[in-house]
Structures are given as C-alpha cells and as structure tokens.
Ligand SMILES: [Zn+2]
C-alpha cells in the first residue's frame with residue numbers, strides 16, 4: 001500500500017509518480033511544485049509557526065483545551081465484492097480527533113465486514129487503527145503530519161506573495 005504524498009489517501013495500486021513521490025491522481029500531482037517549495041522552508045521558521053498553531057484554538061470546536069494536531073481516522077465499508085477503505089485526517093484538538101476515531105471505529109465495525117475477502121481483512125485493521133488512536137497518549141510535540149500542514153500553509157503564502165495572480169508557471 002502507498003500513501004499519496006499530497007492527500008495521504010491510501011492507494012493499493014495506480015497513481016502517478018513524480019521525482020520519486022507518489023500521488024493518487026492528477027489533482028494531487030499538480031501540487032508537486034508547491035510541495036517541493038514547502039520542503040525548502042527553514043526549520044526555525046517552521047517551528048515558530050507550528051508552536052503558535054498548536055497552542056491556538058481548535059478550528060472545529062473553537063475551544064482551547066488541547067493541543068491542535070492532525071488526527072487520523074480510518075473507515076471501511078463493504079458490499080459483497082466491493083470493499084472501500086479510507087483514512088481521513090482532520091486538524092483539530094485532541095477531543096475532536098477522538099470523537100472522529102470513535103465514530104469511525106463504530107462505522108467500520110458495523111459496515112466493514114460485508115465483503116469477501118477484503119472486508120473481512122480490512123475491518124480489524126481499520127478498527128484497530130482507530131482504537132490505537134483513541135488510547136494514544138497526549139503527544140509531547142507536534143506530529144510530523146501537523147508540521148507538514150503548517151509547512152504547506154507557509155509555502156502557499158510564500159507562493160502567493162511571489163507570483164502575480166495571472167501567471168501560472170510551475171515553480172522549480
Ligand atoms: Zn492524493
């Protein structure tokens with residue numbers, strides 16, 4: 001299994017590869033220049049922004065009661081020969097993240113099983129991943145995923161500042 005470098009969608013096969021990075025499709029592949037420029041942001045600048053956002057209010061519940069980070073939840077549903085699974089990530093506080101993980105664990109446990117063979121195989125995996133998330137200890141520092149989100153925001157701001165709106169050239 002591969003994860004899309006841009007959206008982290010899980011791919012069993014297919015997608016596009018640019019300079020060694022895998023993308024789930026053309027839409028994500030078109031963000032490759034932005035991703036590359038994001039990788040050039042200095043570490044100290046990045047860390048400042050990460051800390052600032054991490055201790056800010058939750059974008060979902062608007063409250064300020066836990067570290068903001070990227071929280072993943074995992075789903076699967078099946079119908080006979082068709083099984084679809086997905087991982088979604090949200091930027092939110094820990095409480096909001098857990099709420100999604102609980103919902104997705106229940107979703108997968110009730111809708112995941114009904115396919116052969118993938119439903120039977122994927123359901124325990126997805127449920128376990130959610131449960132692991134629910135019981136994970138509060139992280140001491142921002143996750144790599146969260147750093148990446150902040151990095152992308154900064155890259156976007158830099159790109160907008162550098163490029164006039166009319167031009168559509170790929171940045172190298
Ligand atoms: Zn993608």
Ligand SMILES: [Zn+2]
Pocket residue numbers: 058059060061062063092093094095096
């Ligand atoms: Zn929240």
